[in-house]
Amino acid sequence: MNAWLSQHRAALALAFRRLLASPLNTLLSLLVIGIALTLPAFGYVALDNLRDLGRNATGVQQISLFMSLEASKKDAAEIENRLRAAAAGQWRFVPRDEALKRMQASEGMAEIVASLPRNPLPDAFIVEPTNTEPEALEIMRKEIAGWPRVAHVQLDSAWVKRFDAFLRLGKLALWMLAGLFAAGLVAVTFNTIRLQVMAQSAEIEVARMIGATDGFIRRPFYYFGALQGALGGLLAAGLVVAALRLLAGPVGELAALYGGSFALQQPGGLAVAGLAALGAFLGWLGAQLSVSLSLRRFD
Amino acid sequence: MIEASNLTKRYPGGLEAVKDASFRIDGGQMVLITGHSGAGKTTLVKLISTIERPTSGSLVVNGQNLTALRRSALPHVRRHFGLVFQDQKLLFDRNALDNVLLPLQIAGLPHREAVRRAQAALDKVGLLAREKANPIALSGGEQQRLAIARAVVNRPTVLVADEPTGNLDAESATAILDIFADFHRVGVTVVVATHDQTWIERYHPNVLRLDHGRVVQ
Numbered sequence: 001m002n003a004w005l006s007q008h009r010a011a012l013a014l015a016f017r018r019l020l021a022s023p024l025n026t027l028l029s030l031l032v033i034g035i036a037l038t039l040p041a042f043g044y045v046a047l048d049n050l051r052d053l054g055r056n057a058t059g060v061q062q063i064s065l066f067m068s069l070e071a072s073k074k075d076a077a078e079i080e081n082r083l084r085a086a087a088a089g090q091w092r093f094v095p096r097d098e099a100l101k102r103m104q105a106s107e108g109m110a111e112i113v114a115s116l117p118r119n120p121l122p123d124a125f126i127v128e129p130t131n132t133e134p135e136a137l138e139i140m141r142k143e144i145a146g147w148p149r150v151a152h153v154q155l156d157s158a159w160v161k162r163f164d165a166f167l168r169l170g171k172l173a174l175w176m177l178a179g180l181f182a183a184g185l186v187a188v189t190f191n192t193i194r195l196q197v198m199a200q201s202a203e204i205e206v207a208r209m210i211g212a213t214d215g216f217i218r219r220p221f222y223y224f225g226a227l228q229g230a231l232g233g234l235l236a237a238g239l240v241v242a243a244l245r246l247l248a249g250p251v252g253e254l255a256a257l258y259g260g261s262f263a264l265q266q267p268g269g270l271a272v273a274g275l276a277a278l279g280a281f282l283g284w285l286g287a288q289l290s291v292s293l294s295l296r297r298f299d
Numbered sequence: 300m301i302e303a304s305n306l307t308k309r310y311p312g313g314l315e316a317v318k319d320a321s322f323r324i325d326g327g328q329m330v331l332i333t334g335h336s337g338a339g340k341t342t343l344v345k346l347i348s349t350i351e352r353p354t355s356g357s358l359v360v361n362g363q364n365l366t367a368l369r370r371s372a373l374p375h376v377r378r379h380f381g382l383v384f385q386d387q388k389l390l391f392d393r394n395a396l397d398n399v400l401l402p403l404q405i406a407g408l409p410h411r412e413a414v415r416r417a418q419a420a421l422d423k424v425g426l427l428a429r430e431k432a433n434p435i436a437l438s439g440g441e442q443q444r445l446a447i448a449r450a451v452v453n454r455p456t457v458l459v460a461d462e463p464t465g466n467l468d469a470e471s472a473t474a475i476l477d478i479f480a481d482f483h484r485v486g487v488t489v490v491v492a493t494h495d496q497t498w499i500e501r502y503h504p505n506v507l508r509l510d511h512g513r514v515v516q
Binding site for chain 2: 003004006007010202203205206207208209211212213214216
């Protein structure tokens with residue numbers, strides 16, 4: 001176990017030394033990897049922010065529940081109990097008198113309302129569900145529609161569905177882009193490692209003759225690929241954070257112009273670690289492919 | 300103990316470098332493999348040290364049939380051999396000490412212990428004072444001694460050398476012969492492929508003479 005650990009430590013140290021041995025090459029490789037990971041990562045964060053923006057936009061996630069005209073206060077209380085039991089989220093009761101007053105206050109409506117023989121508006125509930133997934137909203141709409149004394153349930157589901165479809169399309173395009181860039185990253189690492197194997201051919205030949213296992217020879221290259229990928233991932237995370245910070249001001253101003261407020265979400269520590277891990281995995285994969293092919297000539 | 304039976308090595312293209320070689324080398328012996336150029340000395344050394352695998356026949360070292368071993372087991376077997384080449388195969392991107400450390404790193408020794416043993420090996424061949432020198436800065440004889448230090452640092456049971464004095468002047472060659480003799484005296488089996496008749500004159504070793512790949516003596 002100690003020997004195994006000691007060999008891994010030595011391989012990691014060797015990988016670090018090789019990274020530092022040619023700083024310009026390392027920097028250029030990191031830039032290529034960093035930029036290749038930045039584009040899909042930024043796209044992912046942007047779509048995430050867009051989803052939040054869509055879900056938080058006023059009215060999008062609301063369900064309007066209109067009761068029948070004959071519904072009493074007892075019926076309204078019953079609906080409130082059901083909403084509470086269903087843990088539907090937040091809701092607001094709009095009594096029919098209040099709705100009429102609002103209608104009267106609207107420009108040009110006062111005379112029309114005054115001419116009505118009686119209040120034609122029903123009591124209503126405005127529900128803001130906790131779960132704003134389109135499917136969940138549709139299920140809730142159907143459930144509420146079946147409650148007693150509920151005359152009509154309104155959900156702007158078409159808008160939500162269109163928006164969700166747009167997000168799904170965006171995500172698919174993003175995955176395709178990410179796949180392409182991941183292949184590019186693997187290719188960059190593959191080539192870097194291939195050149196390293198060529199440069200280290202004397203050492204590999206000697207090591208094989210004096211009893212080095214495949215693992216001993218391959219390990220430093222794997223660590224190198226993974227390290228380079230992880231550092232590229234961290235660089236990409238840094239670039240995404242910097243871009244979001246630059247955009248935060250203009251996006252906030254734009255949201256204010258529409259009468260709302262919106263702050264771009266920065267990627268958290270977990271997302272940064274995930275990006276570094278993805279880079280490390282792709283780097284390791286490139287190294288694995290390269291070493292497997294390049295070492296054949298030593299067999 | 301090394302025992303070969305009908306050992307044959309045929310390279311792609313049909314060249315048979317070693318043909319039906321059968322011999323036995325007892326533990327602690329010093330054996331010279333001699334013969335003209337192209338007689339198969341280097342191939343036989345490579346077969347004994349498992350760098351090459353035979354086309355047919357069997358080779359048993361210390362009771363282990365090397366020809367039946369799986370490829371993945373070979374590295375561990377190779378650690379029982381100390382190899383010295385005519386061209387030394389030293390690594391010029393690191394100093395003398397690091398060259399000698401390599402087999403110990405492969406064996407997974409803790410760094411401190413590895414350094415202690417590498418320095419002891421360098422001391423044995425008279426190069427401790429030059430442990431920080433790059434091999435390129437060493438003379439031909441010193442480079443060969445460094446190669447020997449690397450070969451013996453893992454305390455091999457068999458020391459195998461291919462023309463270790465081939466490129467050296469008489470004085471350096473004598474120093475190398477003495478080092479091999481020292482290891483032989485402490486019980487290490489020494490197998491050397493060489494043209495150099497000085498070995499025979501000085502140490503009267505057992506001789507394995509090859510002619511066109513066949514053992515003739």
